[in-house]
Amino acid sequence: MNDVRPARHDLLAVLEDNGHRVTSPRRSVISLLEDKSDGFSAEEISSELPGVGRATVYRTIKLLLEAGVICKLVLPDGGSKYSLARVEHHHHTLCIRCGTVGEFRDATIERLVRAIGEDISGEIVGHRMEFDIVCEQCLAASAT
Numbered sequence: 001m002n003d004v005r006p007a008r009h010d011l012l013a014v015l016e017d018n019g020h021r022v023t024s025p026r027r028s029v030i031s032l033l034e035d036k037s038d039g040f041s042a043e044e045i046s047s048e049l050p051g052v053g054r055a056t057v058y059r060t061i062k063l064l065l066e067a068g069v070i071c072k073l074v075l076p077d078g079g080s081k082y083s084l085a086r087v088e089h090h091h092h093t094l095c096i097r098c099g100t101v102g103e104f105r106d107a108t109i110e111r112l113v114r115a116i117g118e119d120i121s122g123e124i125v126g127h128r129m130e131f132d133i134v135c136e137q138c139l140a141a142s143a144t
Contacts, residue, residue, distance in 0.1 A: 011030045011064060012027065015060075018063070020063055025052040025056045028052050030060070032049060033084065036083075038099075038101055039099055039101025041081055041082070042058050042080070042082070061082060068085060070082050070084055073094055073101060075094070076132065091103070091128070092130045093130070093132075093133045094130055094133065097138040100135050100137070102133075113127055
């Protein structure tokens with residue numbers, strides 16, 4: 001699997017460009033999200049920002065998700081985790097022990113999707129691929 005090079009989105013500009021007000025609470029949410037290197041849940045963000053309303057956290061995440069600058073992953077238990085979209089099109093790994101979210105791009109997968117598109121009646125307009133893994137840190141912790 002290929003490594004993904006981080007790309008930085010200006011999350012505040014994304015909200016403004018989409019016609020949304022950038023309030024002080026939204027600035028707090030965005031500031032925290034920009035520092036996240038791993039996946040996060042809306043509840044985690046809400047608990048880290050006790051001065052920001054829970055609804056504001058959820059709405060801000062929803063707006064950023066709709067703008068395509070964060071990604072949503074559905075966990076095996078039905079919960080959700082989010083991650084910053086570091087490249088335009090990518091796939092995810094999710095550690096089933098600690099919840100760490102990773103991103104990768106792979107040309108073989110994209111060729112497979114194109115081949116499948118040729119064999120179906122209709123047009124593929126998107127796809128998602130997630131691999132459930134045990135990350136290196138969790139493997140190392142269980143080996144000790």
